[in-house]
Amino acid sequence: MGERDFYQVLGVDRRASKDEIKRAYRKAALKYHPDRNPGDAAAEERFKEAAEAYSILGEEEKRSNYDRFGEAGLRGGQTFNADTFADFSDILGDLFGFGGAFGGMGRSQRANAGQGTSLRVQLDIELPEAVSGVEKAISLQRYVACETCRQSGSESGTAPTVCAHCGGNGAVQQRHGFLAIARPCAACSGTGRTVSDPCQICRGEGRVADNSELSIRVPAGVDTGSRLLLRGEGSVGLRGAVAGDLEVLIAVGEHPVFARRGKDLFTRVAVSFPMAALGGTVDVPTLDRESARLSIPAGVQGGEVFEIRGRGMPPVNGGSRGSLRVAVQVVTPSRLSAEQRALLEQLHEITEEPELKDEAESWWDHLLNLVS
Numbered sequence: 087m088g089e090r091d092f093y094q095v096l097g098v099d100r101r102a103s104k105d106e107i108k109r110a111y112r113k114a115a116l117k118y119h120p121d122r123n124p125g126d127a128a129a130e131e132r133f134k135e136a137a138e139a140y141s142i143l144g145e146e147e148k149r150s151n152y153d154r155f156g157e158a159g160l161r162g163g164q165t166f167n168a169d170t171f172a173d174f175s176d177i178l179g180d181l182f183g184f185g186g187a188f189g190g191m192g193r194s195q196r197a198n199a200g201q202g203t204s205l206r207v208q209l210d211i212e213l214p215e216a217v218s219g220v221e222k223a224i225s226l227q228r229y230v231a232c233e234t235c236r237q238s239g240s241e242s243g244t245a246p247t248v249c250a251h252c253g254g255n256g257a258v259q260q261r262h263g264f265l266a267i268a269r270p271c272a273a274c275s276g277t278g279r280t281v282s283d284p285c286q287i288c289r290g291e292g293r294v295a296d297n298s299e300l301s302i303r304v305p306a307g308v309d310t311g312s313r314l315l316l317r318g319e320g321s322v323g324l325r326g327a328v329a330g331d332l333e334v335l336i337a338v339g340e341h342p343v344f345a346r347r348g349k350d351l352f353t354r355v356a357v358s359f360p361m362a363a364l365g366g367t368v369d370v371p372t373l374d375r376e377s378a379r380l381s382i383p384a385g386v387q388g389g390e391v392f393e394i395r396g397r398g399m400p401p402v403n404g405g406s407r408g409s410l411r412v413a414v415q416v417v418t419p420s421r422l423s424a425e426q427r428a429l430l431e432q433l434h435e436i437t438e439e440p441e442l443k444d445e446a447e448s449w450w451d452h453l454l455n456l457v458s
Contacts (some may be wrong), residue, residue, distance in 0.1 A: 090135070090139075092138075092139035092142050092143055092152065093139075093143070095114075095135050095136060095138075095139040096110040096111060096114060096136060096139050096140065096143065097110055097114075098110045098143075100153070104144065104146075107140065107143045107144060108140070108144065111136055111137075111139070111140040111144070114132070114133070114136035115133065115136060115137070117129075117132075118130070118132040118133040118136065119133055120133060121267075201323045201327050201328045201329075201330060202228075202229060202293075202320055202321035202322045202323035202324075202327065202328065202329040202330040203228075203229075203320055203321040203330045204320040204321075204330035204331045204332070204333065205226065205228060205319075205320045205321065205330060205331075205332050205333070206332075206333045206334075206335065207224055207226070207332070207333075207334055207335070208334075208335045208336075208337055209222055209224055209302065209304070209334050209335065209336055209337070210337050210339060211304060211308075211336065211337070211338055211339070212338070212339050212341070213338055213339065213340075213341040213344060213346065213373065214341075214373050215304070216304075216306070216307065216308050216309065216336075216338050216399070217306060217307075217373045217374070217399060217400065218306055219303070219304055219305050219306035219307075220303075220304050221301060221302070221303050221304070222301070222302050222304055223299045223300065223301050223302070224299065224300055224302060224334070225297070225298075225299055226296075226297070226298060226299070226300055226332075227295070227296075227297050228295075228296060228320060228321040228322075229291075229293040229294065229295055229296065229321040229322045230293060230294060230296040230298075230321075230322055231292070231293060231322050232285060232287055232288035232291070232292050232293055232294050234285055234286075234287040234288065235285035235287070235288060235292060237292040237293065237322070237325060237326040238281075238285070238292055238325060238326070239281045239284060239285055239288060239290040239291055239292040239324075239325040240281050240282075240283055240284065240285060240290070241283045241284065241285055241286065244282070244283040246279035246280060246281050246325065247279065247280055247281075247282060248278065248279065248280075249271060249273055249274035249277075249278055249279060249280045250273075250280070251271055251272075251273035251274065252271035252273065252274065252278065254278040254279070255271070255278060256270065256271055256274065256276045256277055256278035257269060257270055257271055257276065258271050275324055277324060277325060277327065279325065281325070290325075291324055291325065292322075292324060292325035292326055293321070293322045293323070293324065293325075300319065300332075302314065302316070302334060304336065305402055306400045306402070307349075307399055307400045307401050307402040307403075308336045308338070308402060309336070309338055309346070309348075309399075310336060310337050310338045311335070311336070312335075312336040312402070313333055313334065313335055313336070314333070314334040314336070315331060315332075315333055315334075316331060316332040316333075316334065317331050318330075318331065319331065319332035320332050343371060344373065346399065348399070348408065349398050349399045349400075349401060349407065349408025349409075350398045350399070350408040350409050350410070350411055351373065351397070351398045351399060351408065351409075351410045351411070352410075352411045352412075352413070353370065353371065353410065353411075353412055353413070354412065354413040354414070354415050355368050355370050355380065355412050355413075355414060355415065356415050356417045357382055357386065357414050357415065357416050357417065358416075358417060358419075359416060359417070359418055359419065361382055362382070362385070362386050362387075362388075362414075362416045363384065363385065364384055365381075365382050365383050365384035365385075365386070366381075366382050367379055367380065367381050367382065368380050368382060370394065370410070370412050372397050372410060374397065378394050378397055378410065380392060380394065380412055382414065386414050386416070387414075387416070388414060388415055388416040389413060389414065389415075390413070390414045391411050391412065391413045391414075392411070392412045392414070393409045393410070393411055393412075394409060394410040394411075394412060395409045396409070397409065397410035398410050
C-alpha cells in the first residue's frame with residue numbers, strides 16, 4: 087500500500103492554515119460519520135482516515151515532521167494526545183449536538199447538563215435616562231427554583247438516586263469502530279440522577295414557571311445596541327443545575343430636541359436677526375438640570391455650529407463627557423410692527439448691497455456631516 091497523502095485526504099493545500107485544516111475535517115466528519123452512514127463500511131473508513139489526517143495535520147510538531155519526512159517521520163509512536171481528543175470532542179459536539187468523542191462527556195457538557203435557558207430581552211429607555219443612568223423593572227417569563235423541594239425535584243424526605251441507565255455518568259456511549267461517542271442520557275436528562283418520588287409542585291424538575299419583574303440598573307452612557315449581561319438571571323436549570331443568563335439589549339428612543347453621535351449631542355438654537363448682527367448670549371437647553379449659556383459673536387451666520395464641552399454624553403466606562411454641539415438658526419421675522427418696519431427700512435437705506443457668497447450648509451446638513 088502506497089504512502090497516504092493526509093492533505094489529499096482532507097482535500098486541502100499543503101499551505102493550508104490550521105483553521106482551514108480544521109474546517110476541512112469538520113466537513114469530512116459531517117459527511118462520513120457512521121451515524122449518518124449506517125452500515126456503510128467505506129464511509130466509516132473515510133471517517134477514520136479523516137480523523138487520522140487531522141490528528142497529524144492539526145498538531146504543529148507532527149505536521150512539521152510529516153512535511154519533512156512523510157509518514158516515516160511519524161513512526162515510533164503515532165498517538166492521539168489529550169489536546170487532539172479535546173479537538174475531536176469539540177468538533178463532533180458542534181456537528182452532532184453532543185460531546186465526548188473517545189469516551190466520556192465533553193469538557194463542559196457534564197457541568198452544563200440540564201442547564202437553564204438563557205434569555206434575551208429588549209429594554210427601551212429615553213435619551214435623558216441614558217445620560218444619568220436609570221433603574222428599570224422588566225417583566226420576565228422564566229423558570230425559578232422550586233421552594234417546596236429546594237430544587238431537588240423530590241418529595242420531602244426523599245432524594246434523587248443515581249441513574250440506573252447511565253450509572254450516574256449522565257451519558258451513554260455508542261461505539262463506531264475505534265470511536266466511542268457519548269450522548270446525554272435520556273433517562274436523567276444528562277444529570278446522572280433520577281427522581282423516584284417527584285415533588286408534586288414542580289413534578290420532579292426542581293423548578294417552576296414564573297412571571298415576575300426584575301429590577302435592572304442601567305448605567306449612564308449606554309446607547310442603542312448596548313448589552314447588559316446578567317449572569318444566572320435566566321431560567322433555573324433542572325434540579326439545581328446551572329441557571330442561564332439574561333442578556334438585556336438597550337434601545338434608546340429618539341429625542342425631539344437632541345441628536346446623538348457617540349459621546350456628543352447635537353441641537354440647535356434660534357437667534358433673532360438683530361442678535362445675529364450684533365451678537366449676544368442665549369440659553370441653550372441641555373439634558374442636565376440646568377441650561378447652558380452660549381455667547382453668539384456678532385455677524386454669526388445661520389448654520390454655524392458651536393461647541394460646549396462637557397455637556398454631552400458620559401462614557402459607560404468612565405472618563406470625560408462629550409460635547410454639546412449647537413447649530414445657530416437665524417430667524418427672520420414674518421410679521422413686523424410699524425416701528426420695526428420703519429427701523430429696518432432705515433437700516434436698509436444705509437446698508438451696502440451684500441456680496442454673493444458660497445451657500446452655507448444648513449444646520450441640519452452641517453450636523454449630518456459632523457455625524458458622518
